[in-house]
Amino acid sequence: MLKYVALRLVLLIFIVFGVASITFVLSRVLPSSPAELMLGGRPTVEQVAAARQELGLDLPLVSQYFAYIREIFSGDFGDSLRTGEPVLAEIGKRIGATFELTTLSIIFVLLIGIPLGVLSAVRQNTALDNSTRAIAVVGVAIPSFILAMVLQLVFNGMLGWLPLQGRLDRLISLDNPIETVTGLFLVDSLLTGNWSAFQSALAHITLPVLTLTILLLAMVVRITRNSMVEVLKDDYIRTAFAYGLPKKSIYYRHALKATLIPMLTIVGLTYGNLLGGAVVVEYIFDWPGLGGLLVFSIIENDYPASIGATLFLAAIYLLINLIVDLLYFVVDPRLRSV
Amino acid sequence: MSETMEHDQPSESRAPFRLRAGAFITDNRLFVVGCLIFSVVLIAAIFAPFITPYSPSKIVMSERLLAPNWEHWAGTDRFGRDIMSRVVFGARTSLAVGLSVMLLAIVIGGPIGLISGYFGGWVDTILMRISDVFLAFPPLLLPIAITAALGPGLWNAMFALAVSWFPWYARIMRGAVMRIRKELFIDAAKTMGVSHMVIMVRHVLPNSMTPTIVQGSMDFGYAILAAASLSFIGLGVRPPGIEWGLMAATSRVQFLSHYWTALAPGIAIFTTVLAVNLIGDGLRDILDPKHGEDS
Numbered sequence: 001m002l003k004y005v006a007l008r009l010v011l012l013i014f015i016v017f018g019v020a021s022i023t024f025v026l027s028r029v030l031p032s033s034p035a036e037l038m039l040g041g042r043p044t045v046e047q048v049a050a051a052r053q054e055l056g057l058d059l060p061l062v063s064q065y066f067a068y069i070r071e072i073f074s075g076d077f078g079d080s081l082r083t084g085e086p087v088l089a090e091i092g093k094r095i096g097a098t099f100e101l102t103t104l105s106i107i108f109v110l111l112i113g114i115p116l117g118v119l120s121a122v123r124q125n126t127a128l129d130n131s132t133r134a135i136a137v138v139g140v141a142i143p144s145f146i147l148a149m150v151l152q153l154v155f156n157g158m159l160g161w162l163p164l165q166g167r168l169d170r171l172i173s174l175d176n177p178i179e180t181v182t183g184l185f186l187v188d189s190l191l192t193g194n195w196s197a198f199q200s201a202l203a204h205i206t207l208p209v210l211t212l213t214i215l216l217l218a219m220v221v222r223i224t225r226n227s228m229v230e231v232l233k234d235d236y237i238r239t240a241f242a243y244g245l246p247k248k249s250i251y252y253r254h255a256l257k258a259t260l261i262p263m264l265t266i267v268g269l270t271y272g273n274l275l276g277g278a279v280v281v282e283y284i285f286d287w288p289g290l291g292g293l294l295v296f297s298i299i300e301n302d303y304p305a306s307i308g309a310t311l312f313l314a315a316i317y318l319l320i321n322l323i324v325d326l327l328y329f330v331v332d333p334r335l336r337s338v
Numbered sequence: 339m340s341e342t343m344e345h346d347q348p349s350e351s352r353a354p355f356r357l358r359a360g361a362f363i364t365d366n367r368l369f370v371v372g373c374l375i376f377s378v379v380l381i382a383a384i385f386a387p388f389i390t391p392y393s394p395s396k397i398v399m400s401e402r403l404l405a406p407n408w409e410h411w412a413g414t415d416r417f418g419r420d421i422m423s424r425v426v427f428g429a430r431t432s433l434a435v436g437l438s439v440m441l442l443a444i445v446i447g448g449p450i451g452l453i454s455g456y457f458g459g460w461v462d463t464i465l466m467r468i469s470d471v472f473l474a475f476p477p478l479l480l481p482i483a484i485t486a487a488l489g490p491g492l493w494n495a496m497f498a499l500a501v502s503w504f505p506w507y508a509r510i511m512r513g514a515v516m517r518i519r520k521e522l523f524i525d526a527a528k529t530m531g532v533s534h535m536v537i538m539v540r541h542v543l544p545n546s547m548t549p550t551i552v553q554g555s556m557d558f559g560y561a562i563l564a565a566a567s568l569s570f571i572g573l574g575v576r577p578p579g580i581e582w583g584l585m586a587a588t589s590r591v592q593f594l595s596h597y598w599t600a601l602a603p604g605i606a607i608f609t610t611v612l613a614v615n616l617i618g619d620g621l622r623d624i625l626d627p628k629h630g631e632d633s
Contacts, residue, residue, distance in 0.1 A: 011467075018471030022480075026487040137368075137619075141612035143563050145570045145586055146604035149593060157594035164594075276477035280567050284590075294479075295571050298486040310475075310483040317476045 001329060001336045008325055012318065017069070019314050024068045027307045029061070039081070072311065078304035082297065087308035090293065095312070096183025097167060098282070098289030102274045104186075104205065105212035109270060113217050114263070117224025121232060122251055132221055139218025144277055148211045148284045155207060162203055165286035169200045208285045215277055216270050227262040231255045260331045268324035272317050279313075369620020375613035383429035392420035394427040394580055403596050412602035415585075416592060424580050425602045431581040432610060435496055435574075436562040440554050442500035444507050448550060451511025455546075456519060456538050466512070469505035478564060485573040492581075495574040499564055503557070510553050514546035548625050556618035559611040566607055582607045 035051040036043060043051070051057075056064050071077075077087035120132040155162040163169070168178070168185060178197045181188045186205065189198035231237065232255055240250045279291035286292065290309050297305035329335050353361070363370050382389065392410075398418035406413040412421040447469075454465040472480065484498035485491075518524065519542065527537050566583030568574035575581035577588070582603040589599035 011470075014467060015471055015474045018468070019474050022471065023483070026483055030484075030487040137615065138612065141559065141563075141608050141615055143566055143570075143583070143586075143604070143607050143611075145567060145583070146600070146607065149586065149590070149600050149604070153594060153597055153600075157597075272476045274476075276479055279478060279482060280571060283571055294482065298482070299572055303486075306483070306486050310479060313479050314475045318474055 004335075005326065005329075008322070012322060015318065016315075019311065019318070020069055020072055021065070023072075023307050023311055024065055026310075027303065028055075028057070028064060028068065031303075077308035077311070080297070080305040081302040082300055082305065087304050090305055091290065091308055091312050094289050094293050097185075097287060098275075098278060098291060100184040100186065101205065101208055101212070101282070101287060101289060102271065102278055105209050105216070105274055106267070106270060108209060108213040109216045109220050110267070112213070113220030114224050116217075117221045118228050118251060118256060120221065120225045121228035124229065129225075132225070136218040136222040139214070142215070144211065144215055144280045145284055147214060148207070148281055151207050151211055152284075162206055165204075165284070167201065167204050167288055168197065169204075172197050172200045208281050208287055211281050211285075212274055212277055216273055219273070220266055220270060223262065223266050224259070227259045228255060231258045234258070261328060264324050264327055264331060268321050271320045275313050275317055366620050366624065368616045369624070372613045372616025372620060375609060376617060379429050379610050379613065380433065382426050383433050386427045386430060390420070390423035390426050392423045394423040395419060395578060403592065403599070405596075406598050413596070413598035415589065415599050416596075421585075421599065421602050424585060425582070425606045427580045428582045428585060428603065428606065429610070431492070431575060431579065432562050432566065432607070435492070435565040435581075436558050436614070438496050439499045439503065439561040439565065440558050442496065443503035443557075444550060444554055446500060447504035447507025447509075448511050450504070451508040451513075452515055452538055452543060452546075454508065455512035455515030456534070456542060458516075458519075462512070465508070469508045472502060472505045475502065478567060481564065481568060482571070482573060485568060490573045490576060492575045492579060495565060495568045499561060499568070503561075506557075507550060507553065510549050511546060514549045515542055518542050518545050552618070552622045552625055555621045556615065558618065559614035562607070562611055562614065 035048045035055060035057055039047055039051050056067055059067075075088055077091075079085065080087050080090050083090065116132055120129045123129055152164055156164045176194055176197050178185055178188050178194055178201075179192045181191050185201040186198065189195075189201055237250060237255055240254055245254075275291070278287075278289065279294055281287070282289045282292035283295040290313055294306055294309040294313070297303070297309065386394075396419060398414070401410075401414050401418040403416055404410055404414040404418075410420050410422065412425060415421055415424070450465055450469065454462045475483075480502035481495070481498040484501060485494050488494040488498065524537060524541060527541055565574055566581070566586075569581045569583030570587045572587065575584050577584065585603040586600050586607075589596075589603070593600040
């Protein structure tokens with residue numbers, strides 16, 4: 001097991017380097033004039049020359065590469081062109097928003113998706129099973145932005161129940177600002193007893209979470225159903241039935257346990273899809289997270305910020321996958337002896 | 339099931355074509371539905387200039403934001419352009435993008451997987467670890483970053499999507515090749531002194547294409563979705579280009595009060611992707627029956 005973990009970590013380091021290398025190519029090699037990109041706007045010839053010097057663009061690519069890697073691993077992503085602040089600080093301000101959004105969504109996706117998948121597998125080829133499968137087929141064909149716009153139209157435009165976008169009412173953030181404890185508005189407002197801020201935060205997060213949940217539900221239901229169907233064919237399940245164990249206990253205590261490994265894989269996959277989906281969803285709902293930062297900084301030609309956001313989103317994804325891989329050992333004791 | 343039946347029976351006792359076609363349709367109902375919808379989209383795309391009553395980019399300021407009516411089935415946008423005509427023309431872009439992204443990804447990924455699977459060893463390790471790096475990005479993130487570096491536009495978006503997609507095809511091709519590589523006829527070819535290149539292209543490749551084709555047909559819809567998303571956030575097709583994602587994006591200013599500006603492009607993306615996915619699922623069941631119907 002230790003050997004596997006060590007191997008996994010070595011691979012991770014390799015991949016982190018690879019990811020950094022790709023962003024190096026994206027920021028220094030592919031653009032026709034990286035210096036102008038880094039400056040934004042319409043720089044003068046002198047400014048461009050100075051930036052070229054500062055970025056070391058006159059050096060050979062190899063030494064540029066090593067300098068770039070050194071900067072990234074020491075946390076220096078440069079300054080945002082829009083705000084003039086260090087990119088790392090910008091990211092720090094926004095990571096809580098993305099974390100809050102994706103975590104809440106994955107909780108809902110798993111809470112709804114797994115039972116629905118199990119139920120669908122247990123009652124194979126019934127009306128329930130057929131309709132969940134139909135939903136799964138239909139669900140993957142909906143574009144995220146159309147779904148988001150439909151929800152905005154219904155809950156804001158027609159019913160007027162929920163706010164269109166943003167993370168908090170402007171008035172609330174002026175009158176009853178949330179004290180930062182964790183950076184998660186829902187948690188912080190509850191901890192500090194700021195009831196009006198909690199309500200506002202909850203109202204604002206509902207539509208983005210709903211969008212991401214609906215988008216990913218189809219995938220989770222489908223994979224849960226299929227792995228459950230496989231497990232139910234196993235001998236020990238038939239034996240359990242033969243012994244006359246209660247059905248509920250067979251399904252939820254014995255069968256579901258055996259699907260934990262594929263489930264973990266789903267969580268990893270879902271999180272990746274959430275982070276990718278969050279880019280578009282944050283943009284539509286004007287959610288001040290990393291995905292929104294990525295799109296807005298691209299639109300406003302804030303190149304250092306967009307590269308920083310890309311690197312961070314990839315890093316979060318890698319971290320989640322590492323955790324998922326290590327959780328395999330917790331879930332399946334047989335793996336520990338390998 | 340029907341396929342094995344056909345093989346078992348001598349050809350003269352096969353059911354007449356009419357019956358066999360009927361059986362095929364009932365066996366693959368969703369596949370047929372997908373094909374029907376897709377042909378409508380395809381015909382609309384090909385004959386767009388002949389079937390649209392209005393020019394898709396003709397601006398008529400006196401007819402701005404008209405709700406759907408008998409003259410304009412899907413209404414008009416804020417420049418008075420006929421939305422139905424734009425949706426029909428948009429089919430051209432979406433289908434072309436989906437197809438090109440898929441083919442490009444296969445053209446990049448296929449040879450990598452072929453070489454990787456055929457030679458194995460350190461060649462395999464290096465190629466696969468490099469592909470892994472591309473898979474380390476959450477979906478859609480890498481295409482966004484690449485288009486940001488290259489600048490927005492249709493071609494850059496297509497290239498970016500294909501580059502972030504190729505590792506899947508490299509993996510699939512590699513898996514298929516590794517199964518074939520140990521076959522007797524490959525050994526026979528090697529013994530006869532046929533070059534690696536010829537063995538790979540003439541013997542291994544034709545026998546390992548099926549999984550790639552199946553995956554390609556299943557990804558076609560996803561490519562359309564991803565391209566539309568890129569256009570939506572302003573990195574794909576730009577005005578005056580006509581594309582569904584872009585139409586949805588430009589409708590954002592007024593869709594709360596004029597819902598139809600987003601409705602038609604939304605339905606168009608959804609139906610096309612759904613049809614393509616149904617075809618993909620059907621193809622998988624037909625070409626790869628071992629896969630089972632529900633995995």
